[in-house]
Amino acid sequence: MPKLTIDQRDVEVPEGATILDAARKLGIEIPTLCHRDGCEPPTSCLVCMVRVGGDHRLVPSCATAAVDGMEVESESEAVHQVRRTALELLLSDHLGDCLAPCYFACPAEMDIPTMLRQIAAGEMRGAIATIKRDIALPAVLGRVCPAPCEKICRRGHLDGPVSICLLKRLAADVDLASAEPYVPTCLPESGKRAAIIGGGPSGLAAAYYLRQYGHACTLFDENRQLGGRLRSEPQQDSLPAAVLDAEIATILRLGIEVRAGVRIELGQLAELQDRFDAVLWACGRTAKEQAIAAGLPVSQRGLQVDPRTYRMGATVGVASRSGTLVPDMPSRSGTPVPDRLGAELEALPFALFAAGNAIRGKSLVVRSVADGKEVALAIHQYLSGQPITGWPRPFSTKIGRMTHGELLQLAAIGPLSYQERADASSLSLRERARVRESDEDISSSSDTPHAPRPTPQTGIALGFSLAEGRQQAARCLHCDCRGLWTCKLREHAIKYHANPRRYEARRRVFQVDARHAEVIYEPGKCIDCGLCIQIAAAAGEPLGLTFVGRGFDVRVSAPFDRSVAEALSRAATACVAACPTAALAYKDCSALVPRFRKHPCASTD
Template sequence: MNVRLRIDNREVEVPEGATLLEAARALGIAIPTLCHAEGLPPSTSCMVCVVKVKGRDALVPSCAVRAEDGMEVESETEEVAAARKAAVELLLSDHVGDCVAPCHALCPARMEIPRMLRQIAAGAYADAIATVKRDIALPATLGRICPAPCEKGCRRAARDAAVSICLLKRFVADVDLESSAPYRPACAPPSGKKVAIAGAGPAGLAAAYHLLQAGHACTLFDALGEPGGMLRRKIEPGRLPPAVLDAEIARVTELGAQFVPGTRAGADVPLAELRGRFDAVLIAAGELPAEAFEALGLPFGPRGILADKKTFATPESGVFAAGGVLRPLRMAVRAVADGKEAARSIDRFLTGRYSMAHDERFSTHIGKLREGEIDAFMTGASPAPRVVPAGDGMTPEEAAADAARCLRCDCRKQHDCALRHLADACGARAHRYKIERRAFAQLRRPGVIYEPGKCILCGICIAIAEEAREPLGLTFVGRGFNVRVGVPLNAGLAEALTKVADRCVRACPTAALAYDAD
């Protein structure tokens, strides 16, 4: 027997006994869930799947309420959205974990540093350079001149000394430059769009590198006779050998970038002409005198061209600015980061997805560690001291030893965490509800790690273990605000999950249960 109901003014017929969540999915309506797992009984612990049923005063959890004939349901009202956001923020108030590691957060280019370190420690250099060059176009160059702001966030310094992140980035970049088959990113099919880049310094080169991968043709104009900008003019050859810079620039031109030397935007070729010949223009010419800004015809202030700080868009449609033309820069890595983000905005503009909004991902942070918490982080890290290279740069053995010192502060599911995705979607704030946070802790079994501070008490892992008849399994322990998922009889995680560890990891909506090697 079937029942008929309406959800968001759309009629649907489902078998008797189906839930409102199942009925919504039959219509293609996406209702978020965190504590729901197919085939397991509903727990209604997260309350992010609530909907409004006509005639009922309170919102109801769609995962548990059965569809009834004649029901009228709304899934996207302001009341529903506010309730879901509040539910997510309540879960976040008790969340202990970093979405991204402190080193990652402090890297201007937002490179996934812990992932690179794990790959280097494993000798997976091809994977490591792919991780690096996803965000940094000139890693061998920056590895020699960057002051390493990322290392200021390295928690390992609380025990002895920070991991040598910058040297390790240089190591894997040098390995790649010397390789007979160096890394070459995949490029999308040609889009038919053309971008003029005024300035072939770090910002312009980085922008070209990322735009070419998106399929857009790039032409770099520069006043100098060869690309490199301030990297060639201001860095001593002893710190940055020209051969290294040339090799990295070649990686950009090999993707199809064209270079026009001895040409200044504004002075030698008017901005209006570039705008007419190209679909978008990026001004990345470094620090300029006032007369150069005037020649460009763009509004500028005491520090540089006026542009949106997040999208890099100027008031002139289709014209963007990045790097030293916006404000004086002391670090080349910031120019490279600008180029990457400007390329992203230009790509969105060229593909019709552009808006002045900048979608930064939601992130939570543990903050300052309490006494003793560094010990929990040290559990899976090498206890060895920081490596001091014997020569110029690291050997493979030195690189592996120092990379193994990483504490793995990053979330093992930062790209797949359902809680993070939902926080993004509803615009949640991490600390709307302020409570004293739990202590950071980790439990391990071979291949799997459990971090109680990331657990939202959905009970999915408990139900899976019970269904599989694990000898011990998992259970809720404690009372009130101190409830957590634990192992009965204070046994270890290896004893608790002898059959279904993989299934529990895959089903966990956060990184409370995760693969240790991810």
């Protein structure tokens, strides 16, 4: 029995065991992609590298036999660097979107594709839960949002984008009209208290999420009615007061103290210090003048905060120093606060945050709602004594712009083919412009949530019926990856902080073989490990799979340009299970997604 050490820890393994086996025995987690018990080690991915005997060479632990006296190094920075390089190289040639383009177009980073699939399946309760993880005011936004998500929707280049905004509204309206509207679960009371100055979209959203984190919230607003600019800006036509009231009520139902008609000035902060552990300044664009009056730093647009954590003062730049975050969102940029003022703010017994138009001056409502969600996390991190990192940037590879031919390939996967969807497509823009008198599926409430509203693109539009909505939602091309929760490449890339854009590269052409009844094959996502080839051969597939070509151009494919449907007559399930990415995946993978879906930002639980 060979005895060896891994990271200076002794381990004894049976004859014939690999270094990987030995590491597992010690509980050292060596990442693997191409390794699979029962298969010949392909030694292809090279993410399981370890260093042996202080040599400058590295070996794949999955296929290197443990030898008596071996000294193995696994969890060192040098070894991690090699693993990271292998991952970054694989990612540089990995053609796929982890998250759909609409996810990144939405300022609130809502998980739109999941919502669409839930609506298409008629799971309206699931859909509202998905929406409300990121958007506290969906019925409102369903009426006032200019829908940047639809501008980027890939379907837009074929037969018009999916009507995402109206579908969100549909889900929200169905929820509001239901006997028991959706209420999220809140964490136990933390004993911490937050004051939120301003009951507009960002303040409401912040209160909604802070409550869910278990913190007590008091919402101050100088007006008698909450809603802030949602009531003052000229959008009454499209946003009936009844809808706004109903949606605010769902937020207040979480147990939020409201101090309406109370005006708090920036200069009065000291008065709040006894009663609150954190203060969020969300009083809209008027904040700037107050800040100037109080001698606080301002940017061109409003209060100056750290762009990632929304915090004013001393913590500026914390998140950007962590090094793992992709810099973006120039709209949030502000020059760092001078140290002198930072010190003054630091002297306060609580942290001061600001969000929404208080820092932006003028922005979309959805931006304010997104700010509310993001600042809530930052405040929660502060209140619970965690490092304040702000809202995480989700890991995602990106395809970018697709050609018409590529889009047709993508469209050919769906439950309906592109051609067959001609009818459904007529539901898109034209349908939205149609004024409808009544709706048979949704019992309209007294405050008429389905009143027509003007939108910049379409003029007067009305919501969908439930049946129409399901059909419309089914138009989604499923740009997000079917392997979001199973992909080992993504999992390791997140763990090893691999940057998918580390190496500039010309991307491959998007292709997909969707001729199999249940399984699709996307060569662009394949990492050429060949596990499926082994499995198909072992299963005695008459045609099977093979590597075609050589070197950088090598691809797994069915022989003689035949389809995966012919190649995998019996081994398809086993191959999908073995595929370390989602190059081979079920067309309908909803069964693989956790029932209570994790947030796409949740990398590892």
